[in-house]
Amino acid sequence: VANHTIEEALQRARAKDHLSREAFPGHRYRRLTDDTRGWTRGTAVFDDGTVIAGYPHIGRLLRLEGGLSEHFAGPFWAEEKIDGFNVRIFRHHGEVLALTRGGFPCYFTMDRWSDFMDGAVLEADPDLVICAELAGPDNPYLVGAPPFIEEDVQLFVFDLMRKGAPSFVPVEVAHDLIARFALPGVQVLGRYGPEDLAAIQQMMRELNGRGSEGAVFKAEGPDAHRSKYITSASSMADIRDTARHMPDLPAEYFTGRLIRLAAFVDEEGITGQSAAALREELGAAMLDGLLEALEQYRRHHRVFHSYRCRLHSRTAAERLFAQIGEHSGHIQVRQRRLEREGPDWILEFDKSFPRITGLLGNILAGGMVFD
């Protein structure tokens, strides 16, 4: 929670060079490029003074036992956590805009949000900022998707904020608003207390069994505590989806997920037959991705991942793709297709991973490595 006003944060960010100029078509704003005085990276301050706070960091519990009682004194809600990308949706001068977690315009969400929710809530309550996850196989940002979404994407509302405030609408108020306006909320798993450890552990085993990412726990009351807890199925999926371009990610991406996975297995207890299956699955998640990369390199002389997504407007697709190119860092982006399909546009592009491509090229050419 921010103890400083946005003016104090802006002053500090200016001094530390943590501000950048960004724009939606027709709306200019400043973006916090780093956490500053309690305001999160991704906070947007429009030229008319409207402030959309960045989505706050949620701490991760690696263990429910001890963790729940340490962080929750009273009742809290458990909600399913969705493995997608985080956006903030709000109304600004009569238009619905969306920001990515980092605070850039999300052209994909702005093009697609009305497929999943009714904008009436933002007209009725124009102060509202809807925090949602877009998830599914046909998304422009992420490799991997929840197993229960078979095509395209879906939108899951999991929090509400208010313009100008770097804090959440209390969870029970959010539940009411989500119900009243029939917003596509994440699954609410129940209301618990810190004494319900065994029931929550059992629930986590069930979530893990169906490949869910995990849960977020939200204490009742204003600005109250939140923690997340991630299943081993989710850590495993992350490893499997990215092992193919291992050297293009920080190595800690993998070791961090291995440690989370071990903590989950230790707490939830996976033994016997399923223990061997889990180990084989983990070994395969690591090894098969790299072997697939070798196969792909042999056929295409590069290692890449193909993305595909559906948009209503060609202009949105073009803006989205241009932005992905600008933000891709050392990853190379190449458009493959932008074509009409019925009323929509299908955008397809590749991301090529230079480090694994270079390494495999060197290996297959018989090169040497000094390490």
Added chain:
Amino acid sequence: VANHTIEEALQRARAKDHLSREAFPGHRYRRLTDDTRGWTRGTAVFDDGTVIAGYPHIGRLLRLEGGLSEHFAGPFWAEEKIDGFNVRIFRHHGEVLALTRGGFPCYFTMDRWSDFMDGAVLEADPDLVICAELAGPDNPYLVGAPPFIEEDVQLFVFDLMRKGAPSFVPVEVAHDLIARFALPGVQVLGRYGPEDLAAIQQMMRELNGRGSEGAVFKAEGPDAHRSKYITSASSMADIRDTARHMPDLPAEYFTGRLIRLAAFVDEEGITGQSAAALREELGAAMLDGLLEALEQYRRHHRVFHSYRCRLHSRTAAERLFAQIGEHSGHIQVRQRRLEREGPDWILEFDKSFPRITGLLGNILAGGMVFD
């Protein structure tokens, strides 16, 4: 191979602050703390002018196909690579001294070398520098050992150098000297040419099957090319032996070994039943180490590894232990035992790993992680 004289290297090292003062009892020297003008880190220059070059870097092939023909035009020897620690043994003013790879006095080797070889060679040829690997479960430096050494340590001579020269004695001359003086040489696997790819791949499968670290290939002739090639069994053993203190090592330690392992599996071909077994073994190597760390933390409130080694002299044991403490960086070293056993002294100590200890402490106390 160094194109510069040691005087040029010393001048450069002085300018770049890559020299440190070290001493054996009675013998002072300067040590290169970084590679300098073709002279390797660990080069020692005694005050009387004697120069012991650092052990050169050997490039790693990640693939025999392509690699052998790329780097070898004519005949070369294959020798087994031993998973131990690298020392250089030589005679200096009537005493036999030993240096670690980094160029520090190796008190363990100086105490134990005469158990494994006859010093006559160093009297007959006082210019000689014997490059050897000490390997076995009872060693003061490494977790893990070759599976065929059941207790204590063994010494394996794998190269010869000459004082003052940063290059190897030609491989065929070294083989002759090793045979003539009955030195405990590494296993010579054969003389091959680049056309013997299939035979060498078959040999690597056999080495892998018995848990060998791999092979070093040495072209015939003076100063000729060398490369090493590592089995998947060795990468797997490294992962298994160190997963317990994963955050205390650079994360690249693990991802690098995963990539080597994949390259080996891809080239040597492991399929069917053994493919599933390999994946289960890999998953277990990662996961079980971390689960063991959790178990150890619960019992001892820290994660540590116990080392044990045998020395003839109490003074050598004390010097060795003092040096290990000085070089342990963020790892905490604690002596457990220094006691007579027959004619020898047994030194036992622990290394505690602060990062995994702190992380597990936080996890088990219900703490949160922001990542």
